[in-house]
Amino acid sequence: MNKKVDLRILRTKQSIRKAFYELIQEKGYEAITIQDIADRAVINRNTFYLHYENKPDLLHTCMDELLSEVKNVIVQCPINMNPFSISKLETVMQAILEHISRNTSFYQAMLIQENRIHPFREKMENIIKEKLNEGGNPAAGKSSFVISKELLLEYLVSSFMGVIIWWIKNDQPLPASEVSSQFSRLVAYGRLNVAGIE
Amino acid sequence: MNKKVDLRILRTKQSIRKAFYELIQEKGYEAITIQDIADRAVINRNTFYLHYENKPDLLHTCMDELLSEVKNVIVQCPINMNPFSISKLETVMQAILEHISRNTSFYQAMLIQENRIHPFREKMENIIKEKLNEGGNPAAGKSSFVISKELLLEYLVSSFMGVIIWWIKNDQPLPASEVSSQFSRLVAYGRLNVAGIE
DNA sequence: ATAAATAATGAACATTATGTTGTTTATTCA
DNA sequence: TGAATAAACAACATAATGTTCATTATTTAT
Numbered sequence: 073m074n075k076k077v078d079l080r081i082l083r084t085k086q087s088i089r090k091a092f093y094e095l096i097q098e099k100g101y102e103a104i105t106i107q108d109i110a111d112r113a114v115i116n117r118n119t120f121y122l123h124y125e126n127k128p129d130l131l132h133t134c135m136d137e138l139l140s141e142v143k144n145v146i147v148q149c150p151i152n153m154n155p156f157s158i159s160k161l162e163t164v165m166q167a168i169l170e171h172i173s174r175n176t177s178f179y180q181a182m183l184i185q186e187n188r189i190h191p192f193r194e195k196m197e198n199i200i201k202e203k204l205n206e207g208g209n210p211a212a213g214k215s216s217f218v219i220s221k222e223l224l225l226e227y228l229v230s231s232f233m234g235v236i237i238w239w240i241k242n243d244q245p246l247p248a249s250e251v252s253s254q255f256s257r258l259v260a261y262g263r264l265n266v267a268g269i270e
Numbered sequence: 271m272n273k274k275v276d277l278r279i280l281r282t283k284q285s286i287r288k289a290f291y292e293l294i295q296e297k298g299y300e301a302i303t304i305q306d307i308a309d310r311a312v313i314n315r316n317t318f319y320l321h322y323e324n325k326p327d328l329l330h331t332c333m334d335e336l337l338s339e340v341k342n343v344i345v346q347c348p349i350n351m352n353p354f355s356i357s358k359l360e361t362v363m364q365a366i367l368e369h370i371s372r373n374t375s376f377y378q379a380m381l382i383q384e385n386r387i388h389p390f391r392e393k394m395e396n397i398i399k400e401k402l403n404e405g406g407n408p409a410a411g412k413s414s415f416v417i418s419k420e421l422l423l424e425y426l427v428s429s430f431m432g433v434i435i436w437w438i439k440n441d442q443p444l445p446a447s448e449v450s451s452q453f454s455r456l457v458a459y460g461r462l463n464v465a466g467i468e
Numbered sequence: 469a470t471a472a473a474t475a476a477t478g479a480a481c482a483t484t485a486t487g488t489t490g491t492t493t494a495t496t497c498a
Numbered sequence: 499t500g501a502a503t504a505a506a507c508a509a510c511a512t513a514a515t516g517t518t519c520a521t522t523a524t525t526t527a528t
Contacts, residue, residue, distance in 0.1 A: 076525095076526075076527095078474075078475070078524090078525065078526080079524085079525065079526095080474085080475050080476070080523095080524065080525065081475070084475080084476080105513090105514060105515090106514080106515075106516090107513095107514075107515095115476075115477090116476065116477050116478070117515095117516095118476075118477070118478080118516095118517090119475080119476055119477075121515095121516065121517080122475075122476075125516095126515080126516080218452075219452045219455070219456060220443075220444060220448075220449075220452060222436065222440070222443075223433060223436065223444070223449065223452055223453070223456075224456065224461065226432050226433055226435075226436035227429045227432060227433055227453065227456055228429075228461070229432065230428050230429050230431065230432020230433070230435075230436075231425045231426075231428050231429035231432065233428065233432075234424050234425060234427065234428020234429065234431075234432070235421060235424055235425055235428070237424075237428075238420065238421065238424035238428075242420070245418075245420075246418060246421070250418075251418075251421065254416075254417045254418060254421055255421070255425065257417070258417060258421075258422065258425055258460070259460060259461050260460050260461055261459075261460040262456070262457060262458050262459040262460030262461075263422065263426070263457050263458055263460075274496095274497075274498095276495090276496065276497080276503075276504070277495085277496065277497095278494095278495065278496070278503085278504050278505070279504070282504080282505080303484085303485060303486090304485075304486075304487090305484095305485075305486095313505075313506085314505065314506050314507070315486095316487095316488090316505075316506070316507080317504080317505055317506075319486095319487065319488080320504075320505075323487095324486080324487080469528100470527105470528085471526105471527095471528085472525105472526090472527085472528095473524105473525085473526075473527095474523100474524085474525080474526090475522105475523085475524075475525085476521105476522080476523075476524085477520105477521080477522070477523085478519105478520095478521080478522095479518100479519095479520095479521105480517100480518085480519090481516105481517085481518080482515100482516095482517085482518105483514100483515080483516085483517105484513100484514085484515075484516105485512100485513085485514085485515095486511100486512080486513080486514100487510105487511090487512085487513105488509100488510080488511085488512100489508105489509085489510080489511105490507105490508090490509085490510105491506100491507085491508085491509105492505105492506080492507075492508100493504105493505080493506070493507090494503100494504085494505075494506085495502105495503085495504075495505085496501105496502085496503080496504085497500105497501090497502080497503095498499105498500095498501090498502100
């Protein structure tokens with residue numbers, strides 16, 4: 073029953089988190105040393121090890137906290153995705169974007185910073201971008217086909233995340249409602265119908 | 271004019287690359303030490319520094335080589351994306367997938383290995399997946415709207431990469447032609463028309 | 469308000485990886 | 499075969515990690 077948390081622990085943990093997020097944005101995760109964190113948080117390096125095993129441990133703890141918030145946001149959407157509908161997709165995305173808006177610095181630290189092999193993905197995307205960017209307007213067409221369910225899911229999720237990251241990276245150039253509306257229309261009707269000519 | 275490359279250099283560089291790719295797949299980029307690479311390549315640790323500044327330098331050199339190959343593949347597609355068309359998109363994607371097929375181990379090392387904050391993206395995607403996965407079948411609809419060009423580009427690229435990574439991760443469960451065909455249809459006509467009822 | 473509990477400090481230490489500098493040995497090139 | 503140079507070998511300075519232990523300070527609970 074006794075659930076009091078020692079104030080010192082609370083204070084220390086808060087300082088560490090704050091220092092950590094700041095440092096990630098300043099120099100990137102990899103470059104951070106425990107001493108950096110200790111200095112910034114104004115604690116002894118030893119004290120860090122009293123609360124976290126090491127740097128990855130701290131990282132994962134922070135991530136899990138953030139992600140449980142996301143989970144909450146999604147759960148609190150009074151919506152069940154079965155049957156699937158575009159307006160539901162739109163609602164969920166908007167909720168997530170608004171949640172991100174409330175925690176901008178966290179998400180910038182987690183999703184925008186360059187890190188390891190991840191830049192490879194970026195570089196590769198840039199190359200593909202170059203090619204796709206040549207594209208102007210599409211031609212029309214219409215039909216019904218078999219699509220791998222897994223492929224479709226992957227398609228949805230990655231475009232979802234892609235748009236989110238784009239939105240964060242560009243300091244939210246559009247309102248959350250607009251982004252989620254455009255996104256869901258793209259998903260629903262496709263590039264030809266939505267963005268192209270008729 | 272004299273462009274002979276010393277065989278010793280060639281041999282050493284090859285061993286280093288080979289060792290590096292193997293080690294990435296075995297223990298992940300972060301965990302690798304220069305000594306690991308030297309041991310595996312059967313060279314002196316010092317020799318490593320004769321050819322690369324440090325671990326990131328080696329990584330980026332490897333990445334750049336691979337990426338220039340991708341660039342080649344894309345350029346060699348005798349296709350200009352302007353005007354945009356779905357069959358062009360399909361052709362380009364198929365070319366890239368086939369290129370990946372020819373260099374599977376490289377791409378697995380580069381795109382699949384877990385690394386740093388990147389797992390955050392994965393975790394977050396999983397949460398969104400959970401929600402989206404509830405979805406069954408869609409309803410119909412049709413119209414024409416304004417879509418942010420940047421958002422559209424980001425949408426395309428990230429879904430493109432997402433499908434590619436999915437394909438690699440799952441050991442190419444479908445032929446390259448099938449994946450690119452399904453993908454481009456999704457892009458063109460949207461989830462409702464392609465994957466849905468109607 | 470005070471005593472007991474415990475968090476934080478400070479210093480020391482072993483360990484491991486990095487990156488550098490010479491010197492020596494072996495291989496390649498011409 | 500001799501000159502050039504890559505690779506090996508050894509030694510070193512530096513920096514970060516993670517652990518230990520005694521001491522100090524703060525918080526909690528009585």
